Amino acid sequence: MRVLGVDPGLTRCGVGVVEGLPGRQLTMLGVGVVRTPPGDDLGPRLLAVERGLEEWLDRYSPELVAVERVFAQHNVRTVMGTAQASAVAVLCATRRGIPVTLHTPSEVKAAVTGSGRADKAQVTAMVTRLLRLDAPPKPADAADALALAICHIWRGGTTNRLTAAIRAHESGKWHSGGGVRSQGRGEPREAEDGIGQDPPEQQPVAPRAAYGRVPGRPRTSTRP
Template sequence: MRVMGVDPGLTRCGVGVVEGAPGRRLHLVHVSVVRTDPDDDVALRLLGIETGIEALVDELRPDAVAVERVFSQHNVRTVMGTAQAAGVAMLVAARRGLPVALHTPSEAKAAVTGSGRADKAQVTRMVTRLLSLDEAPRPADAADALALAICHVWRGGARQRLAAAQRSRIEEAARVERARLAARSRGGTVK
């Protein structure tokens, strides 16, 4: 499975793509940061983020996109920009029919370090180790994006299987109900 992790931000939007499967070795496909000028209008900055993520999705062809779930912060302005950038990443994925998963920062930290309270340095060290990188991804936004992608590879696969099983059960229940209604309209009975 190839997963693109997105650590949303208006000034620096981390993007990391990994390939792997639960219980198997992970491989780095790509890591970068989409940057925008803080002096630009917010609409132009969001357009820049969209353009950057679109180009990476089109080039790298992920199977899924994992975006950091925005949580409440004391600085409302910061959380708004982060939420807007997250929305852009989700929109880009949705336009291409890619599944989108939201993971909290503590989920991503726990996935790569074993502790949801790990600091940025610990996350960066573990991402570097897990992907067998010669040097740590910089800035921290890039390492965080890779941590989100790793988290989704390891945890998201199970979520996707559960969601697929649930969709199957729903589709089967809908099929049975349609058959029951069709039989009823023809004057027959169905148990």
């Protein structure tokens, strides 16, 4: 499968294309950064991000798109730009019928390095090694985009392929279909210059008891 990884950011939006299968050697097809001038208005900057991503989609025709999941805890002003760039990436892919999956930062780190608490240098080093690159990809946004693509091939590709097959069967047509899937439990802390951290997980809420009658059995009540 061919996956486009997107590390969203309004000033620097990392993009990387990786091809391969789980358990097989992976190949990097392209890596780079879509940049916008910080002094420009928001509208033209988002349009520039869209045009840049469209060029990558045209050039490499990925089957799947993996985007870092955005979460805000502190710097709301910074995270707004990141969230807007993330939405543009989801829009560009969905408009073409390409499935999109959101991966948390800790999930990406765990997939690439084996530890969800790995730092940026460790992620970059493992990406360089896994893709057999001559030099580490720069800037960090580019390395993070490749890490997202690797994570999706190893963890999320099967899920998206199954979803696409079900949709194709239901519609009677073999097409990929759109949609966004979210991997992982936690919401990541936003970091525009790379993969951030996940906040503590929330305790699950117990489901409510169901009331009703089972066919073939007498009516019963679970109330005291």
